[in-house]
Amino acid sequence: LPTVAIVGRPNVGKSTLFNRLVGKKLALVDDRPGVTRDRREGDVGFGGLAFRIIDTAGLEEADSESLLGRMRLQTEAAILEADVVLFVIDARVGVLPADRPFAEMVRRAGCPVILIANKAEGGAGMAGAYEAFSLGLGDPIPFSAEHGEGLGELHSALQEALPEADEDADGEGADKALKVAIVGRPNAGKSTLINRMIGQDRLLVGPEAGITRDSISLDWEWRGRRIRLHDTAGMRRRARIDDKLEKLAVSDGLRAVRFAEVVVVLLDATIPFEKQDLTIIDLVESEGRAVVIGLNKWDLVADQPGLLKELREDCTRLLPQVRGVAVVPLSGLAGEGIDKLMQAVVAASEVWSRRVSTSRINDWLSDALSRNPPPAVAGRRIKIRYATQVKTRPPHFALFGNQLNALPKSYTRYLVNALRESFDLPGTPIRLSLRTSE
Numbered sequence: 480l481p482t483v484a485i486v487g488r489p490n491v492g493k494s495t496l497f498n499r500l501v502g503k504k505l506a507l508v509d510d511r512p513g514v515t516r517d518r519r520e521g522d523v524g525f526g527g528l529a530f531r532i533i534d535t536a537g538l539e540e541a542d543s544e545s546l547l548g549r550m551r552l553q554t555e556a557a558i559l560e561a562d563v564v565l566f567v568i569d570a571r572v573g574v575l576p577a578d579r580p581f582a583e584m585v586r587r588a589g590c591p592v593i594l595i596a597n598k599a600e601g602g603a604g605m606a607g608a609y610e611a612f613s614l615g616l617g618d619p620i621p622f623s624a625e626h627g628e629g630l631g632e633l634h635s636a637l638q639e640a641l642p643e644a645d646e647d648a649d650g651e652g653a654d655k656a657l658k659v660a661i662v663g664r665p666n667a668g669k670s671t672l673i674n675r676m677i678g679q680d681r682l683l684v685g686p687e688a689g690i691t692r693d694s695i696s697l698d699w700e701w702r703g704r705r706i707r708l709h710d711t712a713g714m715r716r717r718a719r720i721d722d723k724l725e726k727l728a729v730s731d732g733l734r735a736v737r738f739a740e741v742v743v744v745l746l747d748a749t750i751p752f753e754k755q756d757l758t759i760i761d762l763v764e765s766e767g768r769a770v771v772i773g774l775n776k777w778d779l780v781a782d783q784p785g786l787l788k789e790l791r792e793d794c795t796r797l798l799p800q801v802r803g804v805a806v807v808p809l810s811g812l813a814g815e816g817i818d819k820l821m822q823a824v825v826a827a828s829e830v831w832s833r834r835v836s837t838s839r840i841n842d843w844l845s846d847a848l849s850r851n852p853p854p855a856v857a858g859r860r861i862k863i864r865y866a867t868q869v870k871t872r873p874p875h876f877a878l879f880g881n882q883l884n885a886l887p888k889s890y891t892r893y894l895v896n897a898l899r900e901s902f903d904l905p906g907t908p909i910r911l912s913l914r915t916s917e
């Protein structure tokens with residue numbers, strides 16, 4: 480489900496809005512210390528729209544001196560996860576200085592924002608609603624969470640702002656085609672492999688009218704699973720005609736990578752790990768796709784066990800950013816190893832989509848921190864308080880705490896590697912965001 484976060488300073492009516500949308504009072508979902516304690520979440524069905532909603536209002540009851548700091552962390556966490564933010568102000572009191580830091584966070588995050596001027600029942604608080612323009616978050620919706628006014632306008636705004644259902648990452652159905660691209664240097668054997676996978680059908684089907692050559696995708700089924708293959712082969716032919724092979728190979732590769740969930744980087748096993756191969760893998764990593772490495776032309780290799788061992792070591796050394804990536808020997812020409820390749824592709828897509836629960840991550844975090852505490856920088860202790868997985872596809876984690884901007888690269892690398900190990904996330908890019916409250 481897409482995620483909507485309710486954000487705003489204390490007392491603007493976030494809880495009331497939350498309860499209005501969720502339709503019942505929910506208990507706090509987590510009793511762990513730290514940020515999650517204060518969070519409420521619920522699933523909302525709202526006139527045909529379905530989303531998960533996060534509320535930061537639990538904090539308002541926590542009357543501690545660290546309230547604002549925690550509130551800020553909490554809000555950052557919610558915004559990071561959100562596809563859409565509902566930013567709430569109190570229309571009756573107008574815009575207060577306390578609203579501004581929250582508005583600033585929302586603006587920085589750059590995700591769609593719906594501005595709600597709450598407590599405006601019966602036309603009250605119009606002046607406050609006008610003031611709300613000054614926040615730079617767009618037109619406010621006059622609203623009353625308590626009386627249920629403004630719901631129609633909120634519904635249309637949400638309808639516009641929420642991602643399309645079929646683009647929604649987490650709600651992926653089992654029957655949805657898995658999008659796979661096969662990329663690699665010219666002559667790595669991409670066309671041969673794709674032809675072998677698809678069989679003769681493809682020759683009969685051909686590019687359909689209305690589909691440009693650049694965006695040919697081929698639907699295929701592997702063991703009852705729908706696979707949509709991006710056909711880079713068609714483009715290669717065009718590239719030959721244009722005689723700008725190198726340049727096109729790169730931009731075609733980029734298009735294929737963006738199309739795909741899992742990218743098979745096909746190497747020619749007789750000349751593996753050329754510079755261009757590494758460039759392609761970097762591209763796949765920076766686009767955040769799951770990776771599988773295919774060692775094609777395996778039929779031409781004399782010492783197969785020896786070479787496989789060597790190439791796996793090369794991978795560990797050359798590709799730390801996708802550590803543990805599957806390396807599958809195959810021959811497109813002989814049709815060997817394709818099953819193994821596809822098993823690795825499906826496994827990679829599962830890893831890429833994996834969600835780890837917040838409680839497991841925080842158990843892991845306290846363990847990782849005690850085993851190897853973060854260094855003190857300029858005499859000040861860096862404090863990591865809490866971690867959560869904010870997105871999948873690829874796995875994206877966030878750390879919350881103090882002085883995190885001072886964390887050395889080596890330490891964040893340690894954490895990423897430990898996350899990869901502990902939660903079994905081989906071969907996928909892993910993203911880590913740092914949210915620091917000081």
Ligand code: GDP
Nearest residue numbers: 665666667668669670671775776810811812813
């Ligand atoms: P592409 O540029 O990556 O699409 O590469 P092609 O599929 O056109 O293949 C380039 C050359 O490698 C052709 O001569 C193929 O016959 C050959 N080739 C492709 N796969 C294999 C393989 O598994 N084994 C062997 N021996 N040759 C292959």
